[in-house]
Amino acid sequence: MKAFETFHPIVLFSFFVAAISLSMFFMHPIYLAITIFSAISLNIALRRQLFFKDWKLYVPLFFLMAIINPLISHNGQLVLLYINGNALTVEAIMYGIAIATMIVAVMLWFSCYNVVMTSDKFIYLFGKVSPALSLTLSISLRLVPRFRHQLTQIVQAQKVIGMDYTTGSLWHRIKCTMRILSILITWALDNAIDTADSMKARGYGIKKRTAFSLFFFERRDGFVLAIIILLFVSNFAASFIGTTTFYFYPTFGAVKWDIGSILFYSSYFALLSIPLAIEIKGALKWRSLKSTM
Amino acid sequence: MQKNMRLIISLIVILVLIPLTLYAGITIFADRKYYFISIVIIFLACVPFFLSFERRKPQPREIVVIAVMSAISVAGRALFIVTPGFKPVAAITAITGFSLGAEAGFLTGAISALVSNMFFGQGPWTPFQMFMWGMIGFIAGLLGKTGIMHKKIPLILFGLFAGVFFSFGMDIWGTVSMYGVFNWKAYTLALTSAVPFMIIYAVSNVIFLLLLERPIREKLERIKNKYGILQ
Amino acid sequence: MAFVKINNVSFTYPNEANPILKNINLTIQQGEFIVLIGQSGCGKSTLLRHFKRELHPHGEMTGDIFYKDCDLEQLDSEVAATDIGYVFQNPENQIVTDKVWHELAFGLESLGVDSQTIRRRVAEMANFFGIQKWFHHKTTELSGGQKQLLNLASIMVMQPKLLLLDEPTSQLDPIAALEFIQTLHRLNKELGITIILIEHRLEEILPLADRVLIMDEGSILFDGPPKEILKELPANHAMITALPAATKIFHQLSGVGPVPLTIREGQRFLSTQQVIPSHLPPSKSQNEKNIVLEAKDIAFRYEKNGLDVVHHFNLQVKEQEFLTIIGGNGTGKSTVLSILSGLQKPYRGKVFLFNKILKSYSNKQLYQQYLTLLPQNPKTLFVQKTVHQELEDMARLHKVSEKKIQETIHLFHLTHLLNRHPYDLSGGEQQKLALAKLLLMEPRILLLDEPTKGLDAHAKEELAQILKDLQAKGMTIIMVTHDIEFSAQYSNRCALFFDGNIVSEEEPRAFYSGNNFYTTAAHRISRELLSNAITCEDVVTLCKKTCV
Known part of the structure; x- marks a missing residue:
């Protein structure tokens, strides 16, 4: 059961903007832990098998990025050893790990974004701000699969007349590839005129366009959006006050455990777990519906 | 009314929002948030281009030609699955810029990036890609006015420049700003990891530009003459 | 009041010496179903584009066109966009957006219609055309026939009075083409929409048309009901080969009386010809070859x-x-x-x-x-x-x-x-x-x-x-x-x-006479009498041989 993605695009987009920008921002260990935990759990909820496949990519990436920092940065007081006269410090290692965690979390958020914010949702939102561009985007999006199909046809036709771009010398291959692209471009531009005529024939440019969509903004959307905004503001405030600040250099700062800080930590956790909560609620609801049927 | 609103918005973006972000980055969030700040600034930098296109009320044929060129640079990638980094996007964007001007160049580049990532997955690199490819198209558009961009040497130089420029934005600035460490070691590390890509970008740009510049220019000219677009 | 009136229209493309349209005069009444035919290069597409102001070709035009007594050039741009719809030849090219629902809404969005109205009109059209099942699909996933139906539907949401179609079925397979033509017929019969259609597939379309225009080298050679084509067309005109099988057989046997257009009418005509049941030898095969x-x-x-x-x-x-x-x-x-x-x-x-x-x-x-x-x-x-x-x-x-x-x-x-x-x-x-x-x-x-x-x-x-x-x-x-x-x-x-x-x-004779449905029009017309005639020529030869 997919629950989160049925919300209005503005809600989905706001969530990802909030989650991704805050995730990029907070390097405080507690915050990082919350970020990576929420990002992973939402990934499991939304992408399942795909997520487990992606580990092959994320784990090496994590280590690679964690290693780079101590190589280029020698700040910090807790020196482990010296390599070629450069200090290898615990702070630099920890900072590397923090950076790596942040980057992996951001990538994870984006992979959720890619599942939830399908192109039509983005085009719809974008269309509210910039109608002509969003239309350009929509046309382009439609053309890509069409051009790919045409490319395979051109490739075959050219193979028959001896212009096979997959065999022969490097120069021959390059020549064939350019030839194929060139054929595609002539074809595409010629057809584009029809498309433009078809837009004009249907009154494009006569009046200011309205943006039609199949999306409805329901009460639940308003409710969730309000929560997202509220929590985002509270986290913004937290960062302003300094709760989210954590120093790695010259040496580690302290993690605060006073009530105020704990409240702020919770508000961050609350913000990031909105989609997961919605997914779980949806799943439970569905199960109870099914059992009563 | 609408027109003025958009003008005001783009002025606000350029004069207020970008400096504000920079200031905020330096003062409030002094904690090495260069990567985040750069993404925000780059995103904001695209806004005026988009707004001016919007404000101009583009004709259907302009819209379609930009969409077609972007779609070709994305679909064209299918021919180069086996060669990472060896992609026609920058070259096609640049040639569009030469022929149709700076604005069309920028939009073709930026939309290519956006559409490409809609197929291959969006990520924090999207705004960088949009801006870098967009700027390649934009600069190409400005250079196109000189009328020498169909000659070999300017094309080769531009191809090399575009490769280095793109690599600088995507790879070097990407890595350095992510760690927020600005010393020689960081630069060298970023540079050494980026150089192979930089070379591939530059070489592929030069090849694509030399081989595709004339055919694409002629095709765009044909469309211009036959149907009278973009005049 | 004439619905559309064309007065003395001539048109020359830039850099061309001769005009492609020569003094065309036409009056079209509301609700007519008109088929426009002619050989390629005769100017039929150019003429069709003249009915739609937004698509006027570049070039030099003289004469006037009136839509509901209003000069087309003076017509309010919103009326011009909505009242006159145009479907192009290639189903792919005219689709603008990436989703079916968005494509349907495109025209109304351009006219600044509010969402509620769009929703209603789109729903209406989706129902009329049976699009509900693929309403949420991507436009690239549709078949050619679905694409062309979508194009028609996305024009119909704008509630046009005049529908212009330039060879809309030429890229479709026969079954999709037939479905498309039947949809057009419905639009004409059930909603009274005036239709002007350029078409090659005369077999299916001629029986449905009220009026046929035949163009030849920039002028209108024939203008009248389909049954009268033979009366006025020169006996060896190139367009004769394009006519439906029944009409061609009638023509070549110099038939008299009402002109048959459909298979059924063709069968009826043949039954009056006193043909003796007979058959042809099988066609020559290449059996002995390697x-x-x-x-x-x-x-x-x-x-x-x-x-x-x-x-x-x-x-x-x-x-x-x-x-x-x-x-x-x-x-x-x-x-x-x-x-x-x-x-x-x-x-x-x-x-x-x-x-x-x-x-x-x-x-x-x-x-x-x-x-x-x-x-x-x-x-x-x-x-x-x-x-x-x-x-x-x-x-x-x-x-x-x-x-x-x-x-x-x-x-x-x-x-x-x-x-x-x-x-x-x-x-x-x-x-x-x-x-x-x-x-x-x-x-x-x-x-x-x-x-x-x-x-x-x-x-x-x-x-x-x-x-x-x-x-x-x-x-x-x-x-x-x-x-x-x-x-x-x-x-x-x-x-x-x-x-x-x-x-x-x-071999074709055995093959097509062995099929009952998947066979030629000529065979369907003559099956009762001539066991293996599969082309119009076959039917004509056998008839000439047997009936005296």
Whole structure:
């Protein structure tokens, strides 16, 4: 059961903007832990098998990025050893790990974004701000699969007349590839005129366009959006006050455990777990519906 | 009314929002948030281009030609699955810029990036890609006015420049700003990891530009003459 | 009040000496269903575009056009956009957006209509056209027929009064084309929408039309009800070949009385002719010739876990024969051609070319000496700026002599087109150019994928003549097609492809007289009396022989 993605695009987009920008921002260990935990759990909820496949990519990436920092940065007081006269410090290692965690979390958020914010949702939102561009985007999006199909046809036709771009010398291959692209471009531009005529024939440019969509903004959307905004503001405030600040250099700062800080930590956790909560609620609801049927 | 609103918005973006972000980055969030700040600034930098296109009320044929060129640079990638980094996007964007001007160049580049990532997955690199490819198209558009961009040497130089420029934005600035460490070691590390890509970008740009510049220019000219677009 | 009135309209394209439209006068009444026909280049598309202000071609126009007594030039732009709808030939090109629902809403969005109204109108149209099932689909996922229906529906949401269509079915398979034409008929009958349609498929469309306009060299040659075409058209006019089978038979037998248009009317006419039941000898076969191409137990699929597109496929092709493979849309006919030509590799079974396994030939050998494939879209072969350069390009690649080029130009009648851009040619001319390019390589076997798609009757005849000439010179021809009439008239052997393999194959007379539904119009008309007449010529010959 997919629950989160049925919300209005503005809600989905706001969530990802909030989650991704805050995730990029907070390097405080507690915050990082919350970020990576929420990002992973939402990934499991939304992408399942795909997520487990992606580990092959994320784990090496994590280590690679964690290693780079101590190589280029020698700040910090807790020196482990010296390599070629450069200090290898615990702070630099920890900072590397923090950076790596942040980057992996951001990538994870984006992979959720890619599942939830399908192109039509983005085009719809974008269309509210910039109608002509969003239309350009929509046309382009439609053309890509069409051009790919045409490319395979051109490739075959050219193979028959001896212009096979997959065999022969490097120069021959390059020549064939350019030839194929060139054929595609002539074809595409010629057809584009029809498309433009078809837009004009249907009154494009006569009046200011309205943006039609199949999306409805329901009460639940308003409710969730309000929560997202509220929590985002509270986290913004937290960062302003300094709760989210954590120093790695010259040496580690302290993690605060006073009530105020704990409240702020919770508000961050609350913000990031909105989609997961919605997914779980949806799943439970569905199960109870099914059992009563 | 609408027109003025958009003008005001783009002025606000350029004069207020970008400096504000920079200031905020330096003062409030002094904690090495260069990567985040750069993404925000780059995103904001695209806004005026988009707004001016919007404000101009583009004709259907302009819209379609930009969409077609972007779609070709994305679909064209299918021919180069086996060669990472060896992609026609920058070259096609640049040639569009030469022929149709700076604005069309920028939009073709930026939309290519956006559409490409809609197929291959969006990520924090999207705004960088949009801006870098967009700027390649934009600069190409400005250079196109000189009328020498169909000659070999300017094309080769531009191809090399575009490769280095793109690599600088995507790879070097990407890595350095992510760690927020600005010393020689960081630069060298970023540079050494980026150089192979930089070379591939530059070489592929030069090849694509030399081989595709004339055919694409002629095709765009044909469309211009036959149907009278973009005049 | 005339609905649309055209007064003395002439039009000349830039850089052309002669006008393409010459003093056209027309009055159209609301609710008429008009079919506009004529040979390619007669100016019919140019005339159609004149009805739609936004699509007026560049050039010099004189005369006036009135829509509801208002000069078209003065018409309010919103009225002009909504009241007059235009459907283009290629279903792909006119789709703008990436989703079906968005495409339906596109026109109304442009007019600034509010969401609630759009929702309602879109829902109405989706219901009328039966689009609900694919309402949420991406536009690229639709079939050709669905795409063209979508285009029609996205114009209908704007509630037009006049619908203009430029060969809307030419890129569709016969079944989708019929469905499209029936939808048009419904729009005309149920909603009273005025329709002006350019069309090649007269077999289905003429019986539905109220009025036919025949154009010839920029003027209107005939204007009247379809039943009267024969009365006014010169007896040997080129458009006669394009008429429905029943009409053609009636014409050639110099029939008297009401002109038959449909199969049923044709049967009725024939029954009055006192024809003695009889049959023709079977057509000449190439049985004694050598096998040049053979497929044995081929199985093929595109994806590892996908379904077999082709399986248990067996075929033998004899030297110098003309074989047509017919079958429904999307059944894998094109895949068969790409397997036979070595572009796709079967996962089971073997293809033999001149008794040697196909794989043992190098690509160079195979495509330069043995076989060639004419792709469905000839534009996939065009790289250059003129027809002449196209041929020279090919000659350069394969070291063809100048003499051969000249011969080819002559054989394909390309002389007057040499300096044209390949994209500025008509569909038939493009097909000829593509074929000419391929034949510079002098292959011995020619494979053609749906070559008659989008061609008018005249271009088809020309293509058939070229193919017959090639065959006489020793070429073996294998053609995949929907075009039953073409297959019946010109091939030596027909094979029906269904569910991945060949279900039946015979010489055309036996083949088409053996089928009850999947057969030619002429056979359906004459079946009761003449057991194996499959073309209009067959029917006419037998009738002339038997009835005195």
